[in-house]
Amino acid sequence: MLSDFSLPFADLNSPAFDVGVICDMFEIDIAGYWGAQVTTDTAQPMSQANIRFRGDPSARSEAFKRSPWVHWQPAKLHHAFTGQETIDATPTDAAESPLSAQSVLSCTIHDALDERGRDQILQVVTSLKDDRFSVLSFPSLELLNNLVTAFFAQENATIATSIHQPTFSCQDTRPELLLGMIAAGAVAVSERRIQMMGLVMHEVLRLAITELFEYDNSATRDLQALQAFVSVLEIGAWSGVKRKTEIACGFIQPTATMLRQSGAFSQSFFDEPVLTPERRAEDLERRWKKWAAKESLKRLVIRAFVYDSQVAMGYFQSPVISFAQLRIPVPAPAAWWLAEDSVRWSERVPASADNVGASPLITDVLTDLTTLDKYSDQADIQLCCFVVVHALANQVGELRQHMMLAATATGPKQRGLDAWWISRQRELYEDLTIARMYCARRAPHHELGLLFEYVMMSLYVSLDDIQRYAGKDGEGEARRLTPTLTEWSQTAAARTAIWHAGQVFRIARCFPPSTLRNFYAIGVYHAALTLWVYSSLRNGGRTSDVFTPPVAPFAAFDTSASHSRNSINGASRSNDSPLILPAVKLDQEENEDVRAFLLLGLGTPGLCYFVQEGKFTWPGSSQAHGSPSLPQFRSLNSSAFPMELARDIFRNNALFADESSSFLVQNLFGLLGDLESLS
Template identity: 30%
Template sequence: MSAETDATTIRPSKRARAPSNADNVSSLQCQVCHRTYDRLDHLNRHLDSHRNERSFRCRDCSAAFNRRDLLLRHQSTHAKNAAEGQPNLNRPVERAIKACNACVISKVKCDNYRPCQRCLKKNITCTTQIPDKNNVPVSDSSAPVEQTSDRLLSQEEPRPDLMYPVDAFMDAATLNRGISEIYHETANPPQALSNFFEQIMVTQSDFLATDYLHPSAGLTAWLPETDWLGEVDLFGADFMPAIDETFNSPSLNTGRVGTTTTPGGTVVNDARATNSGDAVRRRHAVFKQSPWFWVPERNQNAFSEQEGITLDERQVDLALSPHQPHASNVVIPGRLSQQSRDQILQLVLKTAPSQVTISSFPSADCLDKLIKVGIAKRTEGDAWIHPYTFHSDTARPEFLTALVVAGCICFGIPSVNKTGLVLQEIVRVSLRELAERDNGVMRELQYLQACMLWLDIGAFCGFRRKMELAESSLQVLVTSLRRAGRFDDVRYSNIVLTSEDDAEELSRKWYQWVELESFKRLVYHLFEHDIYMTMVNHRQPLLSYAELTLPLPASESLWLAPSAEIWKARMMNMQLASSRPSMRSILQEPGSVSCLHAGFDTHIAHSAYIHGLASQVWEHCQQAVLLHDMSDASSQLWSRSRQQKLQECLRDTNIVLDSSTALTCVFQQFLQMYLFADLDTITRFAGRCGEEAAHRAYIALQPWCKSREARTAIAHAGQVLQAARAIPPYQNRGQDSFIIYHSIMVLWTYSMITSDCARKTGFNTPTQVEVAAIPDGPTLVFLDDARCSNQSALNAFIMMNTGIPCLRISDGDAGAQSEVQDTAKSDTCDLRYPWQVMKAGVALLDATHPDVDRETGPPLIRALCGLMEELGGLQS
């Protein structure tokens, strides 16, 4: 053994050389490894090594370090090269064919000369010994990662295809003894070499920044001259991320190369080699057909894809609809006159005189039925259009046409839906032209309500062009309401009733009160719409919860009073509240939302509170992205405490949600999932933004999938699916479909990366036949069961990663398994198999519209199901 090797392996550690007197033990102790320090800056530097965030980055190359002193040491190498006139090469340096023993032990670059330049400079012996193949033990691929370094560092024969010189050309006994002594002296466990899956899953520049190329904090003290990243060339530039195997059926590890197990359990031969970037490119190609990608084409306009208005009035019948268009029992007075019908026809002809063909236009009775269905549907939720003060004779034709569109999409009949899509473009273009002709309409209630109607319909319709236009046009409505002061409390005065009010004065006050309440409900509906767009499209919200100081809307009993006299009677019997709570006030005092005065709409208040928390969750996640690479401990502590506070607030809303709809419960569980999962990174991993973005996302998601945060996220994702099954059939909205899709993507990503991690470490997932053969197998933890049924097993999975996470693939209708899961009518989805996760998601979305063929169902559900089937390899 060389002199350098001897000096390295027998040198005592700094901790061993320290006095062992008990009086010197400091109270500054690391809570992870329980080491103690005398100075706070030493403890902080030690904690940086545990966090492994590599916040200190070199400006001259891609190297990153956990400690500032390591960065300064690395930068001194650049300064030395600059002083000597040597260029800092960013390209990989040519590897040595055989590294000498001294360079192997020190983990530094070697060359092909003997003696090498480093040994010659240090005047030490330079020897190279090739291990005897017959004496080197074969590495057991199924052994645990925690095995000793002699098994981890030995192989049956050299692997030139991996281009890793360390394990191919060294004295195994010398290496094992030297490395193990260093690790034992520094009180660090042996670390396994990088495996093949990690090598092929990252590009060269990203791979050089991974954890296992940086030594532990104790080991760096022994090697002050080592530049860990400067001249390392482990893999060629042609190594690109590829996870083709994860798109296949579960793999059976039998020791043979190229075997794959199909979903039916049949083992087939798979001779294909891992392609560099084919899997990512295929995923990106799939996303080009998703609802998010729209590439504008030349010579295309608003009516290029419209076939014209060919509505058969006989199909506008509630009895012909596959479902009930609305569940409201509100009776809307009045009928659409022939004059109003002609105004709608005139608007269509003026807006698109030559682009849209009209073979026949619906009658006044047909349009009246569609308008009333559109208004009644709005009263099922936050009811932001008042049904009893609506008069078609005085309404703007743009508003009437928007209500016709809202009624068309409720029937579920393809021909009626197509007519609604044509009229939706008419509304969008005519509203823009109306504002150009008369700027005053931008403050009128009907104009703003018509804008909100077409934005609601277009944002989640499933047609890419309409969705992008609706998202980009939302800013106009927000600006109009903000400039009109409708977000502020000062614009909403109290209406005082007296016993002396005659019929005319009472009617005037009622209409004035209805207009103010309509603005309130419109603003809160707009805020919720903006939050949905933010969460599902990953974009900045346009409204702030802090600027909404307008009062909460009045109770539903007051709002749906059919006449001024009934409204007055209910107002006089109801004691007025001393204060007027708003969005800002209920977020300042979270407990106030559960004890509101009877004069306020509790449903809207609860929904507004949840969406206000959603805005704060989004805000926190954006700040966490900025704080991720920072070394400031106080900022990290603030971010963690803020996350815990939001988690507590969302958990406390379970009491509020006892009387809320299933749609609100779905969103509440989605927010808890969103708090622990970065959906933007997950969609990038799935291929949304291309190959390079998928590579970077994979690197970021690897440590996340092993953390408790990931298990917490998938637990809430399972609860999203459980709550979604309680939604009544045909009541699933567009934003709810997106929420279900994103929850499935979180589960799928976790399944993809953890299954690959099991494959690369030798713990391949067993086939279903093998699992069935084990009588006392691991506990199945169903993430989408009711919490009361498996809370202890779920807690054990989150905290200690015990059990196998599973889902239920339901065959029944939506809402059939809201309380108790019918195992006889459902299959088990094992999260170790990614394709089963997508199958569960497709089954759930299909079940939202039972007895409806997917081709004739909602376009958004059709697009999302097709996307999940493509990603999961479930093409049929």
């Protein structure tokens, strides 16, 4: 999507670009990020050190200490700008070229940033009275406008947009929001120096927006100030920097409180006619902008809910915003939201929109997704589906907490809790299956597809336990969880979990170039860990195919061909011939072999890959050239293989082989490589 961005403005080989300081701050190896290309040969002989630590929880724990999931341990005198003390955007001798992708991406900015706007942003930056921070040179006006355009290019590729681009004007926008948009655009560009500049600006904005709320309390009810605050949280949570992540994950509560106190969670706040037919031509521009502001606030509430839910899933914390609080009208259709001007907007708004309260509430949709069928011309179905999957994800998170408590109960109390959570698990799986089918037919999108598979995977495996077994909380915790997860690996719940993990891989391959980032990158990482743990424990433990009653509901699968184990064995082999188990391709479409594996445990699970020029790839990936070979299958007998394949998913999503991806993706890529070498 950003392949045509040309933003050379600094000499990356300049001595001023201190790689050592950055490595100290971000705990990653910038040089040689993608590393050697992976081949389809068997794993190369490891060094003696790796052989000595193979399967050792202590070695895995050491690998996790470099990851974003181990708690941040600040050093003495560690401060806000440690490792990022300076904004220095001095251009090289080569002039900064304009953004050639602007016409391709159709990102039109009305009243682009001028010198006065640049000065206002610079004033926000220099107002920080901190002698540990300095501005050697500030980005040019051309670069700032390019980064604002990059921000909208990123926004247009996502489902939950909250800033109305057609009415956006740099002249009428708070400098704090402009700074947030520039920072978000910078971290999305595949240029390491620009990413660093974006992270510094993010830190400046985090301090400036807090000072704004303290200095002017009315800003807590200002839409643009709230949008800037949410931007601070999003950049920080997915930055890959431990300090930024910890702060961002802890500050969703103030955001939710300000939105709630401003009335943004109230239905009555949005209850007013969009247009009246007899006044369509009167003050149309004013009414359009007023509608856009209300719709932007509505979508900001949704975006805050989505952010809260994704942070809860990605970092294993309880959500702050309940889906039951979303008693607001459903978002307007994308055709209304994206209308280029007031005339086109009025042409797309039907007369039925004049009726106050005609649109359903989001809570109505959460209760019955088919409610959208009655209001398909008044609702953004794709965004509504996006809210639904996150609401179901929150319910799955609550169930997992109940399951943790049930594990500590004893006697009759334990039996009662076990029966309850198994029943609830089946209900949630059925709800997810129905919602996934509805969204795939009415509002297909790669983000929705990956989210559904991820949530269904997390319903049948504790991803927190998976990470702790992998070494997140040290050697002792990893050893303590080994018996529990070994038992899990023999169950139908494990088979269901790895099936959806394979589907996460399948959908991740469909992401447009450079968009597999933020929470979706974490989703691929968690799927890889699930497959890795299953493979490690299954191969090291009992491998009998004795039938285990499935936890997953039979209604989720076609059971018309279900038979007893004896009849299946009798149909497939004689008493003297060995049983030939089919290859179960976890990252391909569902078929009879998959259903037999999920319900009966029959088959050999594995993953598919394509080979091209000695590398893994697949049709349509940004690194593929020409037509790769037919897909090949490899079973999960090699526990390193899921890690290997996940790293290639990240590598193939990059636009170029030498692309500087986000720090979060880099951290994940390195951690997967460390665990792969220890498998």
